[in-house]
Amino acid sequence: MIINDRELDRILATVQKPARYIGGEFNSIVKDWDTIPTKIALAFPEVYDLGMSNLGLAILYNLVNRQPHLLAERVFVPWVDMARAMRARRMPLYSLETRHAVRDFDLIGISLPYEQLFSNVLNLLDLAQMPLHSLERDASFPLVLAGGNAVFNPEPMADFIDMFVIGEGEDVLLEIIATFEDVRHADRDTQLRRMAQIPGVYVPRFYHPVYHPADGTLMELSPTVAGVPAHITKRISPLMPEPVTKFILPHTDVVFSRASVEIQRGCTRGCRFCHAGMVFRPVRERSLAELLETVDAIVRDTGHEELGLLSLSSSDYSQIGPLVQAISEKYQGAALNISLPSLRLESFSAELAEMLVGRRKSGFTFAPEAATDRLRNVINKPIRTESLLEAVDAVYQRGWQMVKLYFMIGQPTETDEDVIAIGTLAKQVLAIGRRYHNNKAKVRIGVSTFVPKPHTPFQWASLWDVADIERKQRILLDEIRGQRSILYNYNNPEESLLEAALSRGDRRLGAVIERAWELGAGFDAWTDQFRGSAWWQAFDDVGLSAAWYARRPRLADEIFPWDHIGAGVEKRWLLLDWQSAQQGETKIDCREHCYNCGILSAFKGLRAATPPTAWKCPPVRNPRWQKKVEAGDVIGLTPVVKASMARAKVPEI
Amino acid sequence: MKYRLTFTKEYPVKYVGHMDVVTTWTRAFRRAGIPLAYSQGFNPRAKIQVAGSLPVGTMGSAELMDITLTEPVAPDDILARVSATLPRGYRLLAVEPLAPGTPGLQASLRRAEYRVTFETDLPADELRARIDRLLARTEIVQTRVRRKRTETFDLRPMIINLSLVEKQGDDAVLAMTLSAGQHGNVRPEAVLTALGINNEWYQAERTKLVFDI
Known part of the structure; x- marks a missing residue:
């Protein structure tokens, strides 16, 4: 089914920002539907304005469309007004390139980088006029796959998705499509049994979870059919994949309107809260020559005014100095803004950034994450306050009037002193700014709530109680009250509670997600759309507790719903690192010293087949840091955390 | 150097708002290597003026736009190079150089x-x-x-x-x-x-x- 112009006109006349729904952008790829045998819809379960900023989608779109016999088209979730209008007219969700109904595709690949998108996946399936449940869709429906960072714990979405792709999609997507072409005419179960043979693919219908009757935790999650793996290890590209240069230029002003290129993938810093830092190992760099060629090609192919050099820790790119210098020399006066996010807290960062910006010095962002030396040791982001202040000094001195600092509250072992220290630090930073800019100096502190994530050393940690987070937000506010040059942003702790419950949830949460969606949840990443009441009612209706998932203390030997999914970093290693965190022991950059996290043993063969310098892992040394952990211990909880748990009366399921 | 361009805005870009149309053309000129002049200041903008902003949803078959370049380029050259890199729904019909002192589009519409x-x-x-x-x-x-x-x-x-x-x-x-x-x-x-x-x-x-x- 194709949506025709006049039918679309009738609807678009009634909605906001209709340009989101029309396609035809420069660099979008329109292939001949009738002569291409295999078609995939690449869906980002958010509105166009947000989805179009996603680099992963752009990479897969170009990867598939480079194959002459394949076609990939984009699908986003229409905003609330458009969704209402489409439902009223029974218009199915359609792709932007050729306006075919999503149902007409062979496969739908859904990108799930974060948990707030789960409810929108149901929106997407429903608007596509497809049954929500995987088991209710036979082979006449497209095969629904999902990948991205959030599927490192796929269980909460297991009811809705036919197969999950664990790890880096560019390495496996073409293999999946080729397998589909092989089993195109088979029934859905047969198709999925073949898919389950592909390394990195997880087909949840072939696995069954069993829970402890006593406490509701997972007892086991194992295959129910022969020939599917008990453990699924992620896929990785051994080298950086080919960069995208022909970025689709959105018709409307999108959230991050820029072209971007990854300078490296992965991070060796080992921050204990950081999901990306754990699941994107090992670190792979793009060569300086390739980066410079790519920047030239992007400018030529897009005419973009904004270009982002992406990585989890830009300062760690080995050629960062030469890169920035070459780009700034070449593009001086070309009305090109180049952004370099994730700079380390050091004076050199100000030098780097200054080389890149022309006139615009809007604000300089650092992410110390915690305000005391002690807590930064716990989270393994060991920067000393004095170096932090030196870095800030360099930034103000070079002309920036605003410094933005990102923090998290609610981290393990945190005390009120750590929270108050955020305010104290903000005032110290402002005092430095005033030396250079008098009353024009500003500090913006963005304070989010720490959410424990699976596959990180903090996966055993508890989320703080909502009331306690609100109290911490207030004492910080008291600390900076009356300071008009300190701007303070913080998030709604209820959103953090939901994120925490979903990110470490199990398969039973499928019913909660479905109920919440029925009650109106959707676009949960938008503060004005987030409906806490729908979610809490959904938990009640299903008979589960968000707090149980988010806040219960987890024992060292607890089986987690994501234990059968391998990110390469071993659980045993994460547990030891969690214990080190309690003692405030830090680990240095693992390019300098290998802590044997497990990534090299998981990908031994791949490493051997890859040039030895391509990964930034040094040789493994004798791991003298290993310590014994007693099974059954509530690992290393400090007295403070224990006390707060007792106060909070974390409910049992 | 100023030039007056005649262009169309058809399906589907009739749904693109006025400001976004300017962005689209700016990028097309940049891809085509046309030396756009930029305003000075904090947030430099390309000197492009489109006559009578077209409401979202309305098509245009003879829209006009004045652009300023830092150096002269042959009108036929502009026409050929920009036409080669326009998104679907826009067509460039004509390019003519503007005599100095020609009144702006908005004032005389x-x-x-x-x-x-x-x-x-x-x-x-x-x-x-x-x-x-x-x-x-x-x-x-x-x-x-x-x-x-x-x-x-x-x-x-x-x-x-x-x-x-x-x-x-x-x-x-x-x-x-x-x-x-x-x-x-x-x-x-x-x-x-x-x-x-x-x-x-x-x-x-x-x-x-x-x-x-």
């Missing part, structure tokens, strides 16, 4: 001609009769929302010409010449409303911009 297609089961005679009755009136008071305020205005002096072009099947086509620019600006929808046509589907196309020279 006076009228615009439209072709409006809509679905109707009214016969052609009835449509002609309604047009005649409308044009015979001395005042047509309508309300519109402007800058979040509802105001009333007289539509009649803003209708310069109005006629039925054809009626084929369910589709009727009207030709209109309406006031445009700083001294009074009105959209073709206002005329449809005055004719008692409240269709959910219609298609307006601006076919000509008329300037006071």
Whole structure:
């Protein structure tokens, strides 16, 4: 089914920002539907304005469309007004390139980088006029796959998705499509049994979870059919994949309107809260020559005014100095803004950034994450306050009037002193700014709530109680009250509670997600759309507790719903690192010293087949840091955390 | 060096808003290697001026845009290079150099001609009769929302010409010449409303911009 112009006109006349729904952008790829045998819809379960900023989608779109016999088209979730209008007219969700109904595709690949998108996946399936449940869709429906960072714990979405792709999609997507072409005419179960043979693919219908009757935790999650793996290890590209240069230029002003290129993938810093830092190992760099060629090609192919050099820790790119210098020399006066996010807290960062910006010095962002030396040791982001202040000094001195600092509250072992220290630090930073800019100096502190994530050393940690987070937000506010040059942003702790419950949830949460969606949840990443009441009612209706998932203390030997999914970093290693965190022991950059996290043993063969310098892992040394952990211990909880748990009366399921 | 460009805005980009149209063209010029001049200051902008911002949803078949370049480029060269890199829905029809001192587009815009297609089961005679009755009136008071305020205005002096072009099947086509620019600006929808046509589907196309020279 194709949506025709006049039918679309009738609807678009009634909605906001209709340009989101029309396609035809420069660099979008329109292939001949009738002569291409295999078609995939690449869906980002958010509105166009947000989805179009996603680099992963752009990479897969170009990867598939480079194959002459394949076609990939984009699908986003229409905003609330458009969704209402489409439902009223029974218009199915359609792709932007050729306006075919999503149902007409062979496969739908859904990108799930974060948990707030789960409810929108149901929106997407429903608007596509497809049954929500995987088991209710036979082979006449497209095969629904999902990948991205959030599927490192796929269980909460297991009811809705036919197969999950664990790890880096560019390495496996073409293999999946080729397998589909092989089993195109088979029934859905047969198709999925073949898919389950592909390394990195997880087909949840072939696995069954069993829970402890006593406490509701997972007892086991194992295959129910022969020939599917008990453990699924992620896929990785051994080298950086080919960069995208022909970025689709959105018709409307999108959230991050820029072209971007990854300078490296992965991070060796080992921050204990950081999901990306754990699941994107090992670190792979793009060569300086390739980066410079790519920047030239992007400018030529897009005419973009904004270009982002992406990585989890830009300062760690080995050629960062030469890169920035070459780009700034070449593009001086070309009305090109180049952004370099994730700079380390050091004076050199100000030098780097200054080389890149022309006139615009809007604000300089650092992410110390915690305000005391002690807590930064716990989270393994060991920067000393004095170096932090030196870095800030360099930034103000070079002309920036605003410094933005990102923090998290609610981290393990945190005390009120750590929270108050955020305010104290903000005032110290402002005092430095005033030396250079008098009353024009500003500090913006963005304070989010720490959410424990699976596959990180903090996966055993508890989320703080909502009331306690609100109290911490207030004492910080008291600390900076009356300071008009300190701007303070913080998030709604209820959103953090939901994120925490979903990110470490199990398969039973499928019913909660479905109920919440029925009650109106959707676009949960938008503060004005987030409906806490729908979610809490959904938990009640299903008979589960968000707090149980988010806040219960987890024992060292607890089986987690994501234990059968391998990110390469071993659980045993994460547990030891969690214990080190309690003692405030830090680990240095693992390019300098290998802590044997497990990534090299998981990908031994791949490493051997890859040039030895391509990964930034040094040789493994004798791991003298290993310590014994007693099974059954509530690992290393400090007295403070224990006390707060007792106060909070974390409910049992 | 200034140049005046004539271009179209068709399906599907008729849904793209005025500011985003400027962004689209800026990037096309950059891809084509056309040396755009930029404003000085904190947030440099390309010197591009588009005449009479076209409402979202309305097509244009002879839209005008003035651009300033840092060095001269042959008009045919601009036409060829930019045409090669335009997204679907835009076409560049003509490029001419502007003599120094030519007044800006926005200040001298006076009228615009439209072709409006809509679905109707009214016969052609009835449509002609309604047009005649409308044009015979001395005042047509309508309300519109402007800058979040509802105001009333007289539509009649803003209708310069109005006629039925054809009626084929369910589709009727009207030709209109309406006031445009700083001294009074009105959209073709206002005329449809005055004719008692409240269709959910219609298609307006601006076919000509008329300037006071």
